[in-house]
Amino acid sequence: MNTATPLDLRAKIRLYWLLTKPLQSGLLLATGLAGYMSARCPVFNLDTLLGLAGSLFLAIAGSTILNMWWDRDIDACMRRTQSRPTSAGLLDPREVLRVGLIVSALGIGWAVGIDARYGLLVFAGLFFDVVVYSIWLKRRTCWSIVWGGVSGAMPILAGRALGVGAVDWIGITLALGVLFWIPTHTLTFSMKFAADYQAAGVPTFPSTYGLGVTRAAIALSSVLAALAMILAGYGIGMAWGFLRLLGVLSAGLLLLAFAITFRPSEHINFSLFKYASLYMLAAMILVVMDVLS
């Protein structure tokens, strides 16, 4: 009896799980679910809710696996990413490509099966992330993050569109909130690991325009993200109490964004990076709580 195979399979599943970037995928999934619930549709329609969660998770995980496959050469040059299963050579690249394509196809297929419009938006997210951001622009221009942001904004737009049956201004504003939030998150990251990106030859805002412009961009995108989230909250019809709380959390984001502009330090940079994730998660929880309350 061969006991090596199940162990190998478990190890492989664990490696593929790491390739899906569970925290990042979980946060994007949370935005999709919040977008759906923001429609105030019957959110306990278990079939649709499970379908949304499953299809979105597969599509996000699939696109992340494909990104990891494509970027394995530059990941190997960066200290932060060189231990990833793809860059460390722990998985066969052809197999990673196959798995990425299958998982993505399953996610898109499931999404289209639920609703064609929803499926199209989920596909757009995957296309912008893998083809436009990773394959086409990431190694050419630091502005690639805009397209990365567009793909990151698709889950919330898709969720909202599935809930209301249309792409409405609230969905677009929610998507803009995520789109403007992403530079706050990624630019602080690219400042922290500037040397890594330089070693890999990936153009970033800090290496192209300098730290001053990058900090200004972070501040501006934080202001726009906060405004968009508050406007979307108002549009959804969020209770005043929850809107106040969203305003307070947005004020925290703005405070750190201005601190990084006028009193820059590694500490502030790190705290903004962490706070930005917390902010988005809290905003999504508020949307859901408002609907459920």
Add this chain to the structure above:
Amino acid sequence: MKPSPLDRVLLLLTAILASYQVAIGIEGVGTFSILAYTIGFGILLIAILLILILGLEVLELPAVVIVSTLLPVSLAVGLVGQYLPTWRVPSLIGAGIGLLAVALTRRPRAPAWAAMVVVALVHGVSGLVLFSLPIVLVLSGYTKYAFLLVSLGSALIGLLGLLLTFLRRGRPKTDLFRYLPTLFFLLTLCFTLGFAFR
């Protein structure tokens, strides 16, 4: 210094209580007081989140003096606005002047004694209002006994201010940091319960 796991739980509970106060706990007290309380509990919430992210050293930043002044001042203004509406405008003007004075005396060229006197004065007046007004309201039958918890909470804010002053005076950080999460939790709990059962 990173908070211990127990301290992190206390800080998380504090953040949840402060969030509850901003979102639900202050409903129905009038726009003026809602705004003032939102500033007070909002500052508390952001401070706790920053402590959770950055550690307790965040309390050593120079801006903490201004921010920690804003906390009792905004809560005191909210309380005055809610229970002594005729004093609303004077309290707002007083708070504005006080905060402006604190900000101006933090400038590098301002004499150290002026900074100390102004902070002590602004903290003292707002602390006195925050401590004594609930007692007066309870004794005169306007509110239930539970509202005395707001006085207790304001006393704890005073204690917090004292600890922060010790911190700036160079007392051992580890000793002081040990008490801060518990203090934050207790003062927020007092305010939450005091407002809930008023």
